[in-house]
Amino acid sequence: MSEERKIRVLVAKPGLDGHDRGAKVIARAFRDAGFEVIYTGLRQTPEMIVSAAIQEDVDAIGLSCLSGAHMYLFPRIVELLRERGADDVVVFGGGTIPDEDIATLKEAGIAEIFTPGTSTSVAIDYVRTHVRQRA
Amino acid sequence: MEIIERIRRQDVRAIARLMSLVENNAPEATAALKELYPITGQAFIVGITGPPGSGKSTLTDQLTKEFRRDGKTVGIIAVDPTSPFTGGAILADRIRMQQHSLDAGVFIRSMATRGHLGGLARATGDVVNVLDAAGKELILVETVGVGQDEVEVVKTADTCVVVSVPGLGDDVQAIKAGILEIADIFVVNKADREGADKTVTELQAMMGLGPGRSDWSPPILKTVATQGQGIAELVQGILAHRAHLDRRGLRQMRQRERSRALFLELLQEQGTRRLLERASANGTLEHTIERIAKREMDPYSAVEELLAKAGL
Ligand SMILES: Nc1nc2c(ncn2[C@@H]2O[C@H](COP(=O)(O)OP(=O)(O)OP(=O)(O)O)[C@@H](O)[C@H]2O)c(=O)[nH]1
C-alpha cells in the first residue's frame, strides 16, 4: 500500500541575525499546507543546512535571511548541494533582499526569491509545482 | 543491488533516500530492506520518551556528545506528530542537536507520525534497521511527546529511558499508566527547577507499588540537560542496563520479541491486503457485503467461504 508522498521542506535561517519570526511563519504555513517541515533554528552555516537537507532527504530548502549576507550564503548553499550531488533540491529564499540582487541569485541557482509581502500561498504553490517528481 | 552497497559504505544520500522510500512504503523499499535485514541486529537501541517539552531532544543531544567522545557512531531518529487536520508536520527536534550536524559519525533523521499512534511512526522500526545496516553502533529514538499509553518504543528499543520533569502536577499522573512499566531508566530532567526531589520520591513510591520486576530495578536519575549535568550518570545507567541485558540473555529475548512483532505485523498487513484484493476482484466484495446487509447471507459464513476459496 503505497502512501501519499509527503513534500519535505527544510526551513532554515542562515547567518547571524537575531530572530526567526519570518521563518516560523513560513514553517507553519507549509505545515498547514500538508508539508513536512524540518525546522533547524537560528544561526545556521551553509554547511550545516546542506548536511541537514541531505540527511532529511528534503525536496526543497527555504532560506530566510535578513542579515544582508544572502549574496554569499544563498549561492554557497547551492554550490555545496552540487558538490554533494544533491542539486535536485529546490532552493528558494525570502527576506529583505533588494530587487537588484535577485537576478544574480537566480543565476547562481536559487530557484526563486520571495520578497516581503508575498503571500505564503504563493510560496506553497511554488513548492508544490517545482519539487522533483519521484517515489 | 547498488543501493545496498551504498548503504554499507555509509553513503549519506543513499541512506536518506532509502529512509524516504521506506516512509512512503514504496515497493523498492521492501526489496532493499530484504537485502539489508541479514546485516541488522548489531546496533544498540535506546528509546527516549516522556511528555512534550520535557527535554528529550536536549538529552538526546547530550547523550550523543558523550557517546561520540567514546568513539561510538550514533544514529538519531526523532519523531514528531503529524497534524491530524492538515497532514503536515513541523519537525523541530534538530534545533537542539545542531552541534552534531557536521559530524560524519552522527546521522539525524526527523520523522512525522503520519497518523500512526503509539509515539512512533509506522516506519520507525524499518528506519532503525537502515541505520543499523549502515553501521551506526548506537541508535537513539526520540518519541513524540507522549501522554500515557503511547509506549510502542518499548518494542523497538533495548533500553527505554523515560523522562519526566518536576512540577507536572501534584502526582506524576502524566507518566503513570503504561509508561511506568516500560522504563528501564527514569530521568527527572530540569532538576535545576524546584521540586525535583519530590518528583524522585514520588517515582520511587510509585515503583514500590508496581509489580516487582526481574532483577533490574530502574534507577531514577536527575539531570539538567541544558547544562550537561547528570549525563555521565545517565550514560553509565544505559551501559549498566545493557550489561544486565547481556548477562541475562535478555537482549536476545528482546530481539526475538521484536522479530515476532515485526513478522506478525507484516503478516497481518499483507495477509489482509491480499485477501481483500482477492475478495474485491470484479466487485465480489461489494456484492457479498450487499447480500450480508440484505440478510441473504450471514457474515460468518461469508468469511469462511472467502478463506476456503483462498485455500485457508
Ligand atoms: N531549565 C531547564 N530547561 C531545560 C532542560 N532541558 C531542556 N530544557 C529546555 O526545555 C525546552 C524543551 O526541550 P526539548 O529538548 O526540546 O524537549 P523535548 O522533550 O524534546 O520536546 P518535544 O520534542 O517538543 O516533546 C527547551 O527550551 C530546552 O532548552 C533542563 O535541564 N533545565
Ligand SMILES: [Mg+2]
Ligand atoms: Mg524533542
